[in-house]
Amino acid sequence: QSVLTQPPSASGTPGQRVTISCSGSSSNIGSNTVNWYQQLPGTAPKLLIYSNNQRPSGVPDRFSGSKSGTSASLAISGLQSEDEADYYCAAWDDSLNGPGWVFGGGTKLTVL
Amino acid sequence: QVQLVQSGSELKKPGASVKVSCKASGYTFTSYAMNWVRQAPGQGLEWMGWINTNTGNPTYAQGFTGRFVFSLDTSVSTAYLQISSLKAEDTAVYYCARDLEDCSGGSCYEWFDPWGQGTLVTVSS
Numbered sequence: 001q002s003v004l005t006q007p008p009s010a011s012g013t014p015g016q017r018v019t020i021s022c023s024g025s026s027s028n029i030g031s032n033t034v035n036w037y038q039q040l041p042g043t044a045p046k047l048l049i050y051s052n053n054q055r056p057s058g059v060p061d062r063f064s065g066s067k068s069g070t071s072a073s074l075a076i077s078g079l080q081s082e083d084e085a086d087y088y089c090a091a092w093d094d095s096l097n098g099p100g101w102v103f104g105g106g107t108k109l110t111v112l
Numbered sequence: 113q114v115q116l117v118q119s120g121s122e123l124k125k126p127g128a129s130v131k132v133s134c135k136a137s138g139y140t141f142t143s144y145a146m147n148w149v150r151q152a153p154g155q156g157l158e159w160m161g162w163i164n165t166n167t168g169n170p171t172y173a174q175g176f177t178g179r180f181v182f183s184l185d186t187s188v189s190t191a192y193l194q195i196s197s198l199k200a201e202d203t204a205v206y207y208c209a210r211d212l213e214d215c216s217g218g219s220c221y222e223w224f225d226p227w228g229q230g231t232l233v234t235v236s237s
Contacts, residue, residue: 002156035223037157044207044230045149045157050223051214088157092222098174101147101159 003028004089006104013112017077020107022089024070028102032092034072036065039086039106048087049074076109084111114138116208116228123234129196132231134208141189142166145211147224148182148193152204162211163191198235205230 005023012018022034036049047056049065052072064075072091076083089104119133134146148160161172163182170182181194191208209224 033221037224044227045209045224046227047223047225050212050225051221056225090157090224100161100173103157103159106156 002105003093003102004091004104006087006089006107008105009108009110011110011112012076012079014079014081016079017075018079018109019076020074020087020089020109022072022074022104024072024091024102026070027095028070028091028093029067029072030070031094034065034067035090036063036072036074037088037090039088041085045088079111081111084109114210114226116210116226118206118208118228118231121232121234123236124198125237126198126200126235128198128235129194130198130233132193132195132206132208132233134191134193134228136189136191136210139210142186144213146182146184146191147209147211149207149209149224149227150204151207151230152201155204157207160193160206165191195233198233200235202233203235205232207231 010018010020033051037045038048039045052067053065062078066073086106086108088106093102117135122130124130142165145162145164147162150158150160159173160176163170168184179196183192207230208228212225213222
């Protein structure tokens with residue numbers, strides 16, 4: 001059971017806009033920024049969004065992130081077939097049981 | 113360019129040990145911490161902990177104490193993950209990931225970039 005909650009799957013047709021949610025708590029998303037990683041099939045994760053809504057150079061502006069309270073979202077507009085991948089949210093957790101990075105369980109995006 | 117190159121796949125028997133390497137290039141190795149992340153087959157990402165590449169001080173996440181050891185060889189810009197007394201449930205892909213931090217705005221924000229290509233460790237008799 002992951003600390004951050006993501007839907008296990010999402011889908012859309014080419015050109016559509018899809019959003020992926022990430023729900024946490026006051027000890028993680030509520031008090032720290034959220035990062036998103038894209039994992040294409042058979043490859044290592046790659047940074048997609050950092051600090052809630054910042055795109056690294058080279059990431060298309062079709063990808064955007066937002067955060068409100070204890071939830072965050074990743075939006076992909078103009079969906080393309082190459083966007084088919086697993087997407088993970090991550091945040092630092094200030095838990096007294098042991099601070100550290102926590103991830104969502106991942107969302108598998110299918111482009112229909 | 114900045115990259116992390118990990119050692120190749122390993123097949124080990126239960127009870128054995130394994131050492132995974134992560135060689136950094138394209139940046140000053142000791143300027144950025146290194147994280148380790150595990151991904152079991154068909155599962156999500158799990159943070160194992162990190163090592164301060166300046167001091168060599170490791171920090172282990174819950175569930176990764178005792179059999180897991182992070183180490184460094186700064187002379188060759190390489191981080192290591194050693195796992196002892198291997199169990200079948202250690203079968204996974206292990207990733208190293210550089211820790212980036214931005215404290216320019218008064219608060220500090222961190223993220224992982226880049227990641228190594230991953231090392232598959234298979235534990236089977």
